[in-house]
Amino acid sequence: MEYRALGQSDIQVTPVIFGAWAIGEWMWGPQDHNDAIDAIHTALDAGINAIDTAAVYGFGRSEELIAEALQGRKREDVVLLTKFGLRWDHGKKGTVRFETKDMDGNVISIYTYSHPDSVIEECERSLKRLKTDYIDVYQIHRPDETTPVEETFGAVAKLIEQGKVRAAGVSNYTPERMTRANAVTPLASSQPPYSMVLRDAEEDVLPWCRENNVGVIVYSPLQRGLLTGKIKPGHVFAEGDHRASNKFFAPKNVETVNALLDRIRPIAEAHDATLAQLVIAWTIRQPGVTAALVGARNTKQAAENAAATRLTLTDDDIAQIDQHLADVTIQR
Numbered sequence: 001m002e003y004r005a006l007g008q009s010d011i012q013v014t015p016v017i018f019g020a021w022a023i024g025e026w027m028w029g030p031q032d033h034n035d036a037i038d039a040i041h042t043a044l045d046a047g048i049n050a051i052d053t054a055a056v057y058g059f060g061r062s063e064e065l066i067a068e069a070l071q072g073r074k075r076e077d078v079v080l081l082t083k084f085g086l087r088w089d090h091g092k093k094g095t096v097r098f099e100t101k102d103m104d105g106n107v108i109s110i111y112t113y114s115h116p117d118s119v120i121e122e123c124e125r126s127l128k129r130l131k132t133d134y135i136d137v138y139q140i141h142r143p144d145e146t147t148p149v150e151e152t153f154g155a156v157a158k159l160i161e162q163g164k165v166r167a168a169g170v171s172n173y174t175p176e177r178m179t180r181a182n183a184v185t186p187l188a189s190s191q192p193p194y195s196m197v198l199r200d201a202e203e204d205v206l207p208w209c210r211e212n213n214v215g216v217i218v219y220s221p222l223q224r225g226l227l228t229g230k231i232k233p234g235h236v237f238a239e240g241d242h243r244a245s246n247k248f249f250a251p252k253n254v255e256t257v258n259a260l261l262d263r264i265r266p267i268a269e270a271h272d273a274t275l276a277q278l279v280i281a282w283t284i285r286q287p288g289v290t291a292a293l294v295g296a297r298n299t300k301q302a303a304e305n306a307a308a309t310r311l312t313l314t315d316d317d318i319a320q321i322d323q324h325l326a327d328v329t330i331q332r
Ligand SMILES: NC(=O)c1ccc[n+]([C@@H]2O[C@H](COP(=O)([O-])OP(=O)(O)OC[C@H]3O[C@@H](n4cnc5c(N)ncnc54)[C@H](OP(=O)(O)O)[C@@H]3O)[C@@H](O)[C@H]2O)c1
Pocket: 018, 019, 020, 021, 022, 028, 052, 053, 141, 171, 172, 191, 218, 219, 220, 221, 222, 223, 224, 225, 226, 228, 230, 276, 293, 294, 295, 296, 297, 300, 301, 302, 304, 305
């Protein structure tokens, strides 16, 4: 398995990182507990060495599932990336980002809040849930308009000094904010949304990270399952699955994406690969992309996504795919 360095840090990750949002159930509809644990085992056994989660995923549940799955494994064999700064459990501090339902179905507000005291408190809670004494990469989940970037990353720097965190990371951050954070403590990675049909990061995050030697770990590379080809117009999602109202899953966009997938399917078939594998392989070949965070909810998906690291696309494959992508317009 190939390993890639996260920026200037001494942390190496596989080009596919297990994304643990959906297994936490929140915003994705029902998730079988054993499927979640088995999915993590499958990914690790297939050679994937890193898992991305966040405190807010399932309000701690995702982190707890990871701890359960890692029992009996050597801690140093796995790179754990988690996030802070989306708070549901800290009163009304910060800015309301959105309303959602908690695991009992109650409507609650999620706040962006990354005051130093909050960062330190969240870190302690994540360490407890993950049943570990250090987090490899600690990432701000979303910008907090109420706390200066320098103060937030001063707290992360303190956690690094204390050995509770190995490296700092950001997510959904602009170059301007990354410059400020990076001046306080070197960033190992930046986490933007990026997929074949959502390439905004090529304009800002990717060039900034290349210039500043910061790793890029892209999220939702399968566009939340849409790029696997399994979603047809009129698809009925389970209750609680956010995709039912996500713009990418509007019928017109589903049709557009499926037409694209029909055009690139022969390339997947020529490699004896699935569409999901082709999409992942294309993503991790993009200049400046260090790794793709790919969600999986069961062993089948985890095995398929991990195996995408073994798919080597030719320059001609990439050129053909890019040509097809040039014709695609998603309504946003
Ligand atoms: N920083 C942020 O703000 C942020 C935001 C989003 C995500 N992330 C991170 O990025 C990770 C990945 O993103 P994501 O989960 O949003 O989207 P994704 O990786 O594009 O899609 C994952 C979903 O697609 C389906 N899927 C996965 N592999 C499949 C396969 N081989 N065949 C068919 N279906 C498959 C599964 O859902 P179904 O089986 O239900 O279809 C799975 O939950 C997350 O887990 C999280 O760690 C971060």
